Amino acid sequence: MTTILVKKKKRRKITGRKVSLTISGWVIGLIFLGPYVEMMITSVKSKSEILSIPTTYLPQHWTWSNYITIWKQLPLAQYLRTSIVVSLSATLLVLLLAVPAAYYVGRNKFRGRSGFLLLVLVTQMFSPTSLVIGIFREVIKFHLVNTWMALILVYAAFNMAFSIWILSSFFASIPIEIEEAAWIDGASRLQALLRVILPIALPGLITAFIFTFISAWNEFVIALTIESSPAHQPLTVGLESLIGQYQVQWQYLFAGSLIAIVPVVILFALIEKWLVSGLTAGSVK
Amino acid sequence: MVLYPAYEMIRTSFMNIDETGTSHGFTGLSNYRTLIHNPNLISVLERTVIWTITVVAVTVLISLPIAQILHAKFPGRRLVRYALIVPWAASVVMTSTSWLWILNGYYGILNRILLGLGLIQDQIQFLGSQIQSFAWLIVVAVFVSVPFTTYVILAGLTTIGEDILEASTVDGASGWQRYKNIIFPLLRPALLIGMVINLINVFNSFPIIWVMTTGGPGYSTDTTTTLAYKISFRNADMGQSAAMATINFGIILIFILFFLKVSRWREST
Numbered sequence: 001m002t003t004i005l006v007k008k009k010k011r012r013k014i015t016g017r018k019v020s021l022t023i024s025g026w027v028i029g030l031i032f033l034g035p036y037v038e039m040m041i042t043s044v045k046s047k048s049e050i051l052s053i054p055t056t057y058l059p060q061h062w063t064w065s066n067y068i069t070i071w072k073q074l075p076l077a078q079y080l081r082t083s084i085v086v087s088l089s090a091t092l093l094v095l096l097l098a099v100p101a102a103y104y105v106g107r108n109k110f111r112g113r114s115g116f117l118l119l120v121l122v123t124q125m126f127s128p129t130s131l132v133i134g135i136f137r138e139v140i141k142f143h144l145v146n147t148w149m150a151l152i153l154v155y156a157a158f159n160m161a162f163s164i165w166i167l168s169s170f171f172a173s174i175p176i177e178i179e180e181a182a183w184i185d186g187a188s189r190l191q192a193l194l195r196v197i198l199p200i201a202l203p204g205l206i207t208a209f210i211f212t213f214i215s216a217w218n219e220f221v222i223a224l225t226i227e228s229s230p231a232h233q234p235l236t237v238g239l240e241s242l243i244g245q246y247q248v249q250w251q252y253l254f255a256g257s258l259i260a261i262v263p264v265v266i267l268f269a270l271i272e273k274w275l276v277s278g279l280t281a282g283s284v285k
Numbered sequence: 286m287v288l289y290p291a292y293e294m295i296r297t298s299f300m301n302i303d304e305t306g307t308s309h310g311f312t313g314l315s316n317y318r319t320l321i322h323n324p325n326l327i328s329v330l331e332r333t334v335i336w337t338i339t340v341v342a343v344t345v346l347i348s349l350p351i352a353q354i355l356h357a358k359f360p361g362r363r364l365v366r367y368a369l370i371v372p373w374a375a376s377v378v379m380t381s382t383s384w385l386w387i388l389n390g391y392y393g394i395l396n397r398i399l400l401g402l403g404l405i406q407d408q409i410q411f412l413g414s415q416i417q418s419f420a421w422l423i424v425v426a427v428f429v430s431v432p433f434t435t436y437v438i439l440a441g442l443t444t445i446g447e448d449i450l451e452a453s454t455v456d457g458a459s460g461w462q463r464y465k466n467i468i469f470p471l472l473r474p475a476l477l478i479g480m481v482i483n484l485i486n487v488f489n490s491f492p493i494i495w496v497m498t499t500g501g502p503g504y505s506t507d508t509t510t511t512l513a514y515k516i517s518f519r520n521a522d523m524g525q526s527a528a529m530a531t532i533n534f535g536i537i538l539i540f541i542l543f544f545l546k547v548s549r550w551r552e553s554t
Binding site: 018021022024025026028029030032033035036038039042050051052053054055057129130131132133134137138141214217218220221225236239240243250253254257260261264265267268269272275276277 | 291292293294295297351354355357359360361362363364365366367368369370371372373374375376377378379380382383384386387391392393394396397400428431432436439440443489490491492496510513514517518523526527530533534537
């Protein structure tokens with residue numbers, strides 16, 4: 001009799017917990033989505049509606065043409081091209097250099113491996129923002145002002161450490177026996193790395209790829225400082241020029257922002273299930 | 286590529302550089318001297334410390350329960366996790382712009398909601414006074430920092446095996462006891478990494494302040510990072526700004542070392 005009672009009580013407790021869990025979960029989701037929903041709503045309001053009091057919750061006229069107008073008003077295609085070329089090149093450069101480095105660190109137990117994490121932290125401390133003046137002078141010195149190359153090199157350099165860190169812990173977690181089996185089968189070290197190890201380390205590669213891509217895609221200060229010609233400005237800088245004008249044209253600003261945000265959110269959402277395992281590997285090792 | 290700008294920056298901090306960027310040789314400590322005589326420096330330094338500590342502390346305090354909730358299973362968890370990713374993936378500049386609009390004193394949606402709920406009678410200029418602006422800057426900084434921190438803690442939670450939790454349940458530990466005595470200590474490595482990365486990011490954070498207040502009115506919401514930028518690109522004094530940035534770097538270094546010492550980094554790794 002008592003056991004049955006206890007069981008019943010326990011089950012009810014769990015359901016109550018589940019309901020409050022679900023509600024709080026959804027509330028959290030809504031809070032973090034809120035500013036972007038407001039962005040979306042504002043982006044389809046007409047200019048007069050934006051400047052009306054009281055503010056409307058939803059647009060009275062859904063002015064989707066804002067998206068076409070901004071596309072014509074700003075060299076948006078140009079900004080978008082810069083963002084894509086720069087972010088993609090920087091990311092590929094990072095992976096090209098980080099994979100061999102991480103492989104070495106992950107496979108060889110050399111002295112000071114634990115100090116490696118600290119080194120990563122130090123390079124993290126050298127964030128581009130805090131070094132903006134040094135970078136600016138460096139870019140002038142190498143005659144890279146107003147080039148894509150400047151951004152590509154800076155973004156690649158500042159994302160290298162993190163990628164090496166994530167990747168090396170992935171490589172370290174792959175048993176050496178798998179690799180040895182490949183060697184016995186006659187594969188060279190490089191072949192074993194390319195055909196056997198990299199496919200297994202794919203979650204790590206994807207995590208490193210996305211992290212670098214997103215940080216390059218969203219970077220603002222360096223691009224603002226060293227790119228003065230619109231032809232070489234990425235989206236973040238190009239769109240902010242709308243704020244500098246006499247009156248902020250919120251509807252266009254947000255339409256443009258969403259064009260920039262949506263692709264990276266989709267990218268990020270695609271790797272969501274690897275995100276936790278990628279970070280786990282990084283934080284355990 | 287990373288170390289050279291650092292070297293160049295420190296070198297610049299000892300040089301006399303005019304508005305056009307031409308160098309007039311070394312001037313010793315004169316840039317640092319000018320900087321120290323800047324009447325705003327002390328308040329900016331104080332604000333930077335308050336800013337960094339408050340944002341990181343609040344972020345962690347909020348992220349811990351959120352991670353716990355998102356670790357448990359409930360209908361729609363996947364969607365909520367996606368929602369949490371958005372502020373992380375979206376550019377901080379754009380997120381700050383959205384907040385700037387939400388907080389707008391005349392047309393902002395927050396005023397509308399509060400009026401609609403009858404909580405306020407008149408519109409509030411959220412970014413009107415220094416204290417309020419600064420508080421909102423902190424809110425936005427926490428908003429953009431929580432997703433990453435939550436995910437780091439989530440990653441930490443997944444490393445704690447179900448068997449450990451089950452064993453403690455069998456032992457009869459209550460929910461809170463279990464959290465305090467078993468889960469929290471096991472989360473330490475993840476939490477430390479999350480906090481250190483946050484410390485660095487928040488300290489160096491530029492876009493939020495720049496977009497929402499440009500450090501104003503005056504210098505009243507500047508941190509050392511935005512002040513350094515202002516000095517170099519508004520006052521066109523590269524040398525002095527480099528001095529500020531060098532001091533800045535020293536501060537973050539002290540911050541991190543202090544933090545690692547307090548948290549006994551070595552013992553946990």
